[in-house]
Amino acid sequence: MSTRKYQYAIVIGRFQPVHFGHQRLIEEGLRAAERVIVVVGSDRQPRSVKNPFTFDERERMVRACLRGTEQMRVSVVGVGDSPYNDQIWIASIQSAVERLIAQDGHAPAKAKVALVGHLKDASSYYLKLFPHWEFVGQNSVESLNATDVRSLYFDPENRGQLARADLPDGTAAFLDQFTRTADYAELCEERAFLADYRDKYRYAGSEFPPIYTTVDAVVVEAGHILLVQRKFHPGKGTWALPGGFVGQHERLQDAAIRELKEETRLKVPVPVLNGSMKASHVFDAPDRSQRGRTITHGFFFELAHNQWTGLSEVRADDDAAEVRWVPIAEFLDMQERIYEDHFFIANHFLGGLGKN
Known part of the structure; x- marks a missing residue:
């Protein structure tokens, strides 16, 4: 007969990468419950300095923190982001957890479930979004946090300051191997670009960093969406919506159409584009862009289709790879290749068809 208080303990995080704080939460979950479900967030995101590791790589790091006898008591599941709708994100986690409980032959509604976490700051607000699970709070652990680890790790000049003892053995071993990959070199380039970008565009002598204003165009025609492949950092190689920064003397919709025309050479007259604009929306998730606080205005264009001439002609600008x-239908399976939050911006206008 088990003396553990709960049947299941849930641990939620991005694990980019796994550090001692994460390990402590999982260990507490194993002490408190028969089984632990580790929910890995930001699943199906393209590699970036903020989200450098895939779900499979993060699961490997999680499992490397476990003793052999614990492996069978831990399940690891991935859940995608939903930056503009917490309810979708909550439902995704609930569904993932309930599926695993049902697979064990238990009724999810009757299972005794704990949510193990550490309320460190405002970023931990998500721990209060699951009132049907009993929250088990943990004290902070003296260790490098994931942001500090990434900051040192992807800066080759300062990587030596990140000692193996600063991280769990499994994480340290994984990071050592990852330095020998092309992905690591690409991420180091992106980190250097972003550091230079922020240094160039900060307000000298001001305590307030700049807030950028951009526009993005969601253009559809006959069941297709128009995408550009980024040629340069940040997000080099990912697919994005046509868009960019607003000029000093531009209105937002004018800027969206200008960027659309410049990036795609779309052969549709400006008056027709203005008449095809069906909706607009502001997307302002504070961490949506790695370049700094960037608020974007999305514009949805639905083009009339001429079945005799086919889809409107487009051609890549010099700033786009393609x-x-x-x-x-193909776009909905491309989340892991879509730049920043553009997948969610498009889905806002497409009626939430995206898979989560």
Whole structure:
């Protein structure tokens, strides 16, 4: 007969990478419950300095923190982000957890479940979004946090300051191997670009960093969406919505159409584009862009289709590696290749068709 208080303990995090604080939460979950479900967030995101490691890589790091006898008591599941709708994100986690409980032959509604976490600051607000699970709070652990680890790790000049003893053995071993990959070199380039970018555009002598204003165009025609492949950092190689920064003397919709025309050479007259604009929305998640606080205004254009001439002609600008019309069904499976939050911006206008 088990003396553990709970049947299941839930640990939620991004684990980018796994550090001693994460390890302590999982260990506490194992002490408190028969089984632990580790929910790995930001699943299906393209590699970036903020989210450098895939779900499979993070699961490997999680499992490397476990003793052999614990492996069978831990399940690891991935859940995608939903930056503009907490309810979708909450439902995704609830569904993932309930599926695993049901697979064990238990009724999810009757299972005794704990949510193990540490309320460190405002970023931990998500721990209060699951009132049907009993919250088990933990004290902080003296260790490098994931942001500090990434900051040192992807800066080759300062990587030596990150000692193996600063991280769990499994994480340290994984990071050592990852330094020998092309992905690591690419992420180091991106980190250097972002550091230079922030240094150039900060307000000298001001305590307030700049807030950028951008526009993005969601353009659809006959079941296709128009995407550009980024040629340069940040997000080099990922697919994005056409868009960019607003000029000093531009209105927002004018800027969206200008950027759309410049990046894609879309052969649709400006008056027709203005008449095809169906909706707009502001996307302001504070961490949506790695370049700094950036608020974007999305514009949705639905083009009339001429079945005799086919999809409207497009051609990549010098700043884009490629531009193409992508079937919407294909787009919905491209989340891990879409830049920043553009997948969610598009889905706002497409009616939330995206998979989560």
